[in-house]
Amino acid sequence: xxxxxxxxxxxxxxxxxxxxxxxxxxxxxxxxxxxxxxxxxxxxxxxxxxxxxxxxxxxxxxxxxxxxxxxxxxxxxxxxxxxxxxxxxxxxxxxxxxxxxxxxxxxxxxxxxxxx
Amino acid sequence: xxxxxxxxxxxxxxxxxxxxxxxxxxxxxxxxxxxxxxxxxxxxxxxxxxxxxxxxxxxxxxxxxxxxxxxxxxxxxxxxxxxxxxxxxxxxxxxxxxxxxxxxxxxxxxxxxxxxx
Numbered sequence: 278x279x280x281x282x283x284x285x286x287x288x289x290x291x292x293x294x295x296x297x298x299x300x301x302x303x304x305x306x307x308x309x310x311x312x313x314x315x316x317x318x319x320x321x322x323x324x325x326x327x328x329x330x331x332x333x334x335x336x337x338x339x340x341x342x343x344x345x346x347x348x349x350x351x352x353x354x355x356x357x358x359x360x361x362x363x364x365x366x367x368x369x370x371x372x373x374x375x376x377x378x379x380x381x382x383x384x385x386x387x388x389x390x391x392x393x
Numbered sequence: 394x395x396x397x398x399x400x401x402x403x404x405x406x407x408x409x410x411x412x413x414x415x416x417x418x419x420x421x422x423x424x425x426x427x428x429x430x431x432x433x434x435x436x437x438x439x440x441x442x443x444x445x446x447x448x449x450x451x452x453x454x455x456x457x458x459x460x461x462x463x464x465x466x467x468x469x470x471x472x473x474x475x476x477x478x479x480x481x482x483x484x485x486x487x488x489x490x491x492x493x494x495x496x497x498x499x500x501x502x503x504x505x506x507x508x509x510x
Contacts, residue, residue, distance in 0.1 A: 321486075
């Protein structure tokens, strides 16, 4: 099955700085990579995703990059704000059935703290 | 985006009792829903895949007789934790793949915090 590794486990930045979280995956056939933001006690919220046919996708202050050869993808948050503080999870689907199943394997999570 | 509703949000029960959690897709039909469990400060772990009209598929190590899943309609899946024990205390969260136009995107319910005394 898919193995997703996420780093770092915690990340502390000053407001206005950039934050980068990285994930690696094991299955080269994986073709969809979402990022979720989860605040304490709440549901994970999809913040951005990327398919394997593109290398980068951007949505305002958030961007995701994908390196299929190296099998890793990263979340980039620029001009961080205190409200960006949360736990961020990357995920990837198992290759068997791909995204059509909707199953996801999640990374271990990164606790992001943005200090005012 | 697609809306997934989950109830209850929090439940406290005595050891040995059973607890039912409901997950509904409000504005789309979900032939497949997923149940995850999340312990404090940990990641989401897939427990089972709920298929409308058929038996659920459980992940390795998840007891199917303890975590009963029923997916009787295209908009409702339920998870029943039977004979709950303190070690079952966790955050349970369902998810469903969105409908037309959202294809592979996975949307989550609001989660249920289960505390077994």
